[in-house]
Amino acid sequence: MNIKLDKLRSFVLVADEGNLTRAANRRHTTPSAVSEHLRQLEDHFGLPLFQRNTRGMALTDAGRRLLPAARQVLRQVVELDDIARALRCDQPTPLSFALNAPPEYLKVDQLLRTAARDLPEVALELITSSSYMILDQVRAGEVDMGFVYGDIFDEQILSLRLAPIRVSVVGPVDGGLARFPTDSAERRALPWIWPANTCPLANMLPDILEGGREQANTVSSSIDEHSTLSMIRAGLGYGLVEHELASHWAGRGSVKVYDDPLLTINLNLLVRRDRLDREAVSAVVRLVERIWQPEVTEPAPAGTESVNA
Numbered sequence: 001m002n003i004k005l006d007k008l009r010s011f012v013l014v015a016d017e018g019n020l021t022r023a024a025n026r027r028h029t030t031p032s033a034v035s036e037h038l039r040q041l042e043d044h045f046g047l048p049l050f051q052r053n054t055r056g057m058a059l060t061d062a063g064r065r066l067l068p069a070a071r072q073v074l075r076q077v078v079e080l081d082d083i084a085r086a087l088r089c090d091q092p093t094p095l096s097f098a099l100n101a102p103p104e105y106l107k108v109d110q111l112l113r114t115a116a117r118d119l120p121e122v123a124l125e126l127i128t129s130s131s132y133m134i135l136d137q138v139r140a141g142e143v144d145m146g147f148v149y150g151d152i153f154d155e156q157i158l159s160l161r162l163a164p165i166r167v168s169v170v171g172p173v174d175g176g177l178a179r180f181p182t183d184s185a186e187r188r189a190l191p192w193i194w195p196a197n198t199c200p201l202a203n204m205l206p207d208i209l210e211g212g213r214e215q216a217n218t219v220s221s222s223i224d225e226h227s228t229l230s231m232i233r234a235g236l237g238y239g240l241v242e243h244e245l246a247s248h249w250a251g252r253g254s255v256k257v258y259d260d261p262l263l264t265i266n267l268n269l270l271v272r273r274d275r276l277d278r279e280a281v282s283a284v285v286r287l288v289e290r291i292w293q294p295e296v297t298e299p300a301p302a303g304t305e306s307v308n309a
Contacts, residue, residue: 003044005077008070010037011049015067019056082120092123093280098134098146099126105244106147107291114287122280130224132198138270144281145271149242150200158271160285162292164264166243167201168257169208170228170250172235180258184210191219191237193228201225201240204263229255267292
């Protein structure tokens with residue numbers, strides 16, 4: 001009788017979990033199927049591998065000695081598959097990926113490491129841009145995919161919601177404002193750097209101020225967060241900035257970040273639907289979803305989608 005890999009996987013998972021049901025869930029099968037795998041292995045080796053007790057499954061001495069070798073066999077199979085996949089990919093498929101924020105805020109390091117390991121057939125080309133430009137670039141086919149702030153509703157585009165991103169009110173260090181006012185009139189009286197209509201943060205200020213641009217003390221406008229920060233650092237006024245980016249400059253003593261009000265905007269991955277037919281594109285989209293939502297079990301909210309749906 002040859003030892004089948006699925007039986008070794010069941011052996012290792014039960015050893016890791018100490019429980020048949022949890023091991024079966026990880027294998028997407030039934031406890032009885034995993035139990036049968038263990039019985040066949042024990043018959044093949046002529047050795048008991050586990051002791052069943054009220055707390056679950058405990059390895060026998062023989063099971064403990066066999067476990068490292070079983071792990072090594074499974075690792076070698078994965079390595080063999082990786083080598084074969086790399087050999088099939090002499091010319092990786094280039095995919096352009098647009099970033100709307102500094103890479104460290106978008107888990108780009110993790111994305112690149114995981115893509116190099118799991119998707120050697122893909123070569124990611126990173127492009128620095130902004131949310132409103134990325135929407136147009138994806139729609140026009142100038143980039144394959146990209147991150148944006150704010151939900152996008154377009155029949156031609158898959159908008160995959162990844163996570164809520166915190167946004168903060170930010171002001172000059174020497175602005176003399178210890179706390180952000182609770183009174184809406186006092187808020188409107190502050191000097192504001194108003195986001196351009198194309199900026200995804202533009203719709204947030206009217207809610208904070210209980211009034212539009214005409215009612216606010218608007219001293220300037222900005223097309224993106226970096227321009228907003230430059231003007232805040234110059235002491236022109238207050239604005240809205242993604243919290244991590246604002247905290248970076250606050251740590252340098254360049255701006256002041258206010259904890260209230262608590263604001264969030266959704267981070268989405270955009271990709272044109274007609275490009276999802278390309279395996280390389282859909283594989284990267286699934287990878288991004290896995291990195292940002294490793295334990296998602298609920299359906300995506302209305303208006304957004306999962307590429308795995």
